[in-house]
Amino acid sequence: MKYGQFCPIAKATEILGERWTILIIRELLMGARRFSEFQRGLGFISPALLASRLKFLEDQGLVAKRRIQGQKGFEYFPTKAADELMPALMAIGEWGLCWARDNLLDEDFDVELLMAYLERSVDPDAIAGGHAVVRFEFTDLEQQRRWWLLVDGARVELCLKDPGQDVDVYITSSVRTMSEVWMGDRTYRDATRSGDLVLEGTPALTRSIATWLRPSVFADSPRKRPLGPGTGRPAASR
Numbered sequence: 001m002k003y004g005q006f007c008p009i010a011k012a013t014e015i016l017g018e019r020w021t022i023l024i025i026r027e028l029l030m031g032a033r034r035f036s037e038f039q040r041g042l043g044f045i046s047p048a049l050l051a052s053r054l055k056f057l058e059d060q061g062l063v064a065k066r067r068i069q070g071q072k073g074f075e076y077f078p079t080k081a082a083d084e085l086m087p088a089l090m091a092i093g094e095w096g097l098c099w100a101r102d103n104l105l106d107e108d109f110d111v112e113l114l115m116a117y118l119e120r121s122v123d124p125d126a127i128a129g130g131h132a133v134v135r136f137e138f139t140d141l142e143q144q145r146r147w148w149l150l151v152d153g154a155r156v157e158l159c160l161k162d163p164g165q166d167v168d169v170y171i172t173s174s175v176r177t178m179s180e181v182w183m184g185d186r187t188y189r190d191a192t193r194s195g196d197l198v199l200e201g202t203p204a205l206t207r208s209i210a211t212w213l214r215p216s217v218f219a220d221s222p223r224k225r226p227l228g229p230g231t232g233r234p235a236a237s238r
Contacts, residue, residue: 126212140174169201184219
């Protein structure tokens, strides 16, 4: 898309303004490296469109593509140009927390996206012994109801089938509740006290869950719309 303007916002939008592009960069900066990882984090995007967008971002100098040593396929890494978009993405996300929450629907709480982010949020160094099996059960789903996270040293693996190992932590909730807790909208204590989330298992892990299952980067971001000076009302948009 060309706007025919010298304005830097227009020129940036020529690169970033196509559908899915911002979300692809989000996945890139949040740790997606393989094509399948982008697909899992992006949901409805077609493989052909994802491949096209990644190629475009590579041509624009935002993505570095590298062949996986000894395997088929490629990995994708952010360049300095992509890394420097992180403050802009954070600003968009924080704006969304304040101004786009009214658009949030039940259908937006996607279990695959949630589990992709929970997998990336595990800090193995905060788990004593460096090994744990965590089972999630989502009470509002009929399919893909149970998920497992396997932590073995620095390796974290997401499973849809029972791995046949002893479970250290059981987490039972709706997709929405777990999403709200991970995003920082609710605390584990609030969710468990209300009965919306059940947390069972090894006490050393259940008590410290917020340290080894790190929250979203937006957990501490403001949720309320800023007040206009001296008005007690949200600041007027311009």
